[in-house]
């Protein structure tokens with residue numbers, strides 16, 4: 055339906071091939087939630103502003119697709135997940151300990167919506183993040199949880215010399231290699247498989263990165279796991295190394311609906327992702343950074359759709 059187009063029930067029914075009964079119940083529900091307007095004199099309906107944004111705002115689209123395709127059915131298991139601390143809803147798709155092992159095997163539509171959601175948020179901040187990260191003049195970047203290599207590709211395109219090594223689960227590195235193949239600078243993108251949840255898994259000490267990059271990564275873990283990862287990462291940091299943590303902190307948003315989206319996203323982590331992680335308050339993250347013998351040197355807020363970058367160094 056076009057924003058300024060008014061249509062009668064019969065016209066909508068003809069355009070959608072739905073019965074007039076079906077159109078009527080949907081329109082009445084839409085009136086109640088404010089997505090359509092009615093002109094009682096002409097007996098016509100049109101989209102409201104809210105309805106127009108629901109259909110056209112890119113953030114709303116990725117959020118709605120994510121809720122519908124990834125979460126909706128699994129959320130029947132919310133109570134179980136809260137009680138047991140495991141992603142009970144993930145069983146809707148199969149048998150994996152967390153959604154990260156599942157990503158490469160999810161049904162296509164679910165995969166599209168998961169990656170659409172993930173990439174939309176991180177991508178929106180990459181341009182500003184590149185300026186911040188490259189102001190540190192890195193020669194070697196370690197991209198922890200680098201997923202399909204989107205950030206790595208932007209880095210090698212931004213700087214003709216920089217080398218980027220992605221650490222992630224083996225399944226993700228396979229997807230990454232296919233995704234970066236043939237792109238400019240792909241020979242400077244490397245992969246190291248690692249399951250960071252294994253508390254004994256040490257980060258590689260032969261890479262000597264100047265910048266360690268973690269984007270939308272630490273929110274995949276519980277506080278205990280974050281502390282373990284940060285403690286292990288601190289062991290490969292020199293005094294000059296900078297750890298850049300890019301996250302969406304719900305307390306550092308400019309607009310209340312953004313904080314709403316983030317606290318609701320925490321419930322996806324509870325039921326579908328892993329049962330124990332969340333979108334964090336920045337105070338909690340800074341406390342964990344401190345406990346890992348690191349300190350926050352500076353904070354950049356308001357990137358893209360609401361990211362912050364915490365730049366950290368060893369104490």
Ligand SMILES: C[S@@+](CC[C@H](N)C(=O)[O-])C[C@H]1O[C@@H](n2cnc3c(N)ncnc32)[C@H](O)[C@@H]1O
Pocket residue numbers: 154172173176198199200201202221222223226248249250251252268269270271274
């Ligand atoms: C939410 S995605 C973020 C991807 C990317 N950095 C971005 O900004 O869009 C989190 C990444 O962490 C990886 N990850 C999650 N658990 C992991 C684990 N136990 N070991 C290694 N990587 C893991 C996932 O495979 C995924 O690529």
